[in-house]
Amino acid sequence: MTRISFQRKLEDLRQRLLETAGIAEQTIRLALEAHRGDLSACARVRRNEEIINRCEREIDQMALDILAMEQPMAVDLRFILAAIKINGDLERVGDQSMAIALLAEELALDPAQSFPVDIPRMAELSMAMVRKALEALAGRDAELAASVLAMDDSVDELNRKAKKTLLDCIAQRPDAAHSAVNLLFISRSLERIADHATNMAEDVIFWVRGSDVRHGALQSSIPISPAL
Amino acid sequence: MTRISFQRKLEDLRQRLLETAGIAEQTIRLALEAHRGDLSACARVRRNEEIINRCEREIDQMALDILAMEQPMAVDLRFILAAIKINGDLERVGDQSMAIALLAEELALDPAQSFPVDIPRMAELSMAMVRKALEALAGRDAELAASVLAMDDSVDELNRKAKKTLLDCIAQRPDAAHSAVNLLFISRSLERIADHATNMAEDVIFWVRGSDVRHGALQSSIPISPAL
Numbered sequence: 001m002t003r004i005s006f007q008r009k010l011e012d013l014r015q016r017l018l019e020t021a022g023i024a025e026q027t028i029r030l031a032l033e034a035h036r037g038d039l040s041a042c043a044r045v046r047r048n049e050e051i052i053n054r055c056e057r058e059i060d061q062m063a064l065d066i067l068a069m070e071q072p073m074a075v076d077l078r079f080i081l082a083a084i085k086i087n088g089d090l091e092r093v094g095d096q097s098m099a100i101a102l103l104a105e106e107l108a109l110d111p112a113q114s115f116p117v118d119i120p121r122m123a124e125l126s127m128a129m130v131r132k133a134l135e136a137l138a139g140r141d142a143e144l145a146a147s148v149l150a151m152d153d154s155v156d157e158l159n160r161k162a163k164k165t166l167l168d169c170i171a172q173r174p175d176a177a178h179s180a181v182n183l184l185f186i187s188r189s190l191e192r193i194a195d196h197a198t199n200m201a202e203d204v205i206f207w208v209r210g211s212d213v214r215h216g217a218l219q220s221s222i223p224i225s226p227a228l
Numbered sequence: 229m230t231r232i233s234f235q236r237k238l239e240d241l242r243q244r245l246l247e248t249a250g251i252a253e254q255t256i257r258l259a260l261e262a263h264r265g266d267l268s269a270c271a272r273v274r275r276n277e278e279i280i281n282r283c284e285r286e287i288d289q290m291a292l293d294i295l296a297m298e299q300p301m302a303v304d305l306r307f308i309l310a311a312i313k314i315n316g317d318l319e320r321v322g323d324q325s326m327a328i329a330l331l332a333e334e335l336a337l338d339p340a341q342s343f344p345v346d347i348p349r350m351a352e353l354s355m356a357m358v359r360k361a362l363e364a365l366a367g368r369d370a371e372l373a374a375s376v377l378a379m380d381d382s383v384d385e386l387n388r389k390a391k392k393t394l395l396d397c398i399a400q401r402p403d404a405a406h407s408a409v410n411l412l413f414i415s416r417s418l419e420r421i422a423d424h425a426t427n428m429a430e431d432v433i434f435w436v437r438g439s440d441v442r443h444g445a446l447q448s449s450i451p452i453s454p455a456l
Contacts, residue, residue, distance in 0.1 A: 023454040026454065026455075027454075030455065043455075044455030045455075047454070047455050048454050048455050051454050053442070056442070057440050057442060060309070060440070061440075063309075064305065064306070064309060067295065067300075067305055067309075068301060068302075068305055071299055072295075073296060074296075077292065077295055077296055078292070081288070081291075081292060081295075081312065084309065084312060084313075085312075085316065088313065088316060163409075167405060167406055167409060170398060170402065170405040170409075171402060171403070171405060171406075174398065174399060174402035174405070175399070177395060177398040177399060177402070177405065178395055178399075181391075181395060181398075181409065181412065184409065185416075188413075188416075212285050212288070212289075214281070214284070214285060226251040226254065226255075226275070226276050226279050227254075227258065227271075227272030227273075227275050227276050
């Protein structure tokens with residue numbers, strides 16, 4: 001096994017991951033099209049989610065093969081670990097997109113309602129986070145990845161606001177409760193997608209810099225014994 | 229580096245994972261105590277969640293060190309990959325437990341309400357799934373792990389029922405909407421915990437048998453090109 005073939009395998013893994021990431025990003029977009037009323041997008045979300053699931057298995061197998069047949073070290077080893085984790089997050093982005101599409105189908109059965117909740121803004125932010133995390137992966141750019149982490153709070157805040165607003169709407173218009181609750185879950189799914197983008201960005205930083213930035217790792221001081 | 233020290237490292241990794249798993253299981257239990265009214269449990273959930281986060285980083289580092297310094301093959305390599313994935317799921321179980329504890333705090337601020345929703349049954353099932361997945365991990369028992377997969381549908385069904393029941397309650401008692409929505413999110417968190425138990429069980433099966441059982445991998449036949 002020559003060194004060139006090892007580098008080729010790593011590059012194949014990165015390409016496959018980026019392809020899957022592109023499909024995942026597109027699947028969020030399709031789910032949001034369904035939410036905006038084009039229910040024909042739901043079937044496409046379902047098909048993409050199945051493809052992402054299959055890609056997940058293939059990427060894991062590629063990573064396993066490289067670990068088994070080569071002895072990757074340092075930055076290459078970190079890349080493979082990051083790839084395995086990002087792969088898992090992409091699969092969950094597919095799940096959340098599917099959840100949004102199913103909620104959109106349910107919403108379409110209710111009488112049309114309008115709520116003062118900024119789902120488009122949340123969607124835009126979450127998708128931008130996913131896109132930036134993937135650009136950081138493609139460009140090996142830890143700085144760009146770090147900028148994703150800073151965006152997560154805005155999405156969390158929009159999700160909190162959406163919950164408050166929708167609960168107020170239900171109090172005033174109980175007949176709109178079904179739609180409002182489904183919209184609450186869509187908001188929650190977008191917030192989860194932003195969390196997955198954050199995870200992916202952290203994995204890119206770990207790959208490139210070799211430092212673990214999860215859970216504010218650098219400044220933690222936590223008691224040893226768990227609570228019972 | 230002798231073979232014995234390699235086996236010792238693997239065993240240390242497995243022990244650390246099982247310890248973390250024990251803390252995660254306990255943290256779900258504490259979150260449910262908070263839901264049943266003992267809000268003092270919330271602080272303990274928060275402390276445990278931080279410990280689980282720290283354990284996640286340590287376990288990842290242990291796995292990385294073994295991959296870097298040894299050349300694990302076949303079943304050992306699969307174990308390390310399974311450990312990395314199970315580690316991620318345990319961290320998310322901690323997150324969901326924290327979410328339940330925060331919702332319990334919010335619920336306690338509302339006037340006491342009672343809803344015909346079987347949260348205790350869902351909680352019992354989800355915790356049993358986590359416990360079985362961990363027993364399967366401890367005992368290297370793929371059969372026990374497979375029994376976890378069969379339980380997931382029941383939790384999904386209970387979650388669907390809870391959503392329907394709680395929406396009916398909101399329609400009849402709009403003033404209870406806030407509590408009902410929070411209970412809906414607790415139900416959803418329990419369903420997510422069951423999903424994580426399912427993931428962990430799949431990883432145990434992959435480790436022991438070397439077969440990938442995710443997403444019905446064995447019978448899949450999916451179109452190649454993604455939807456645009």
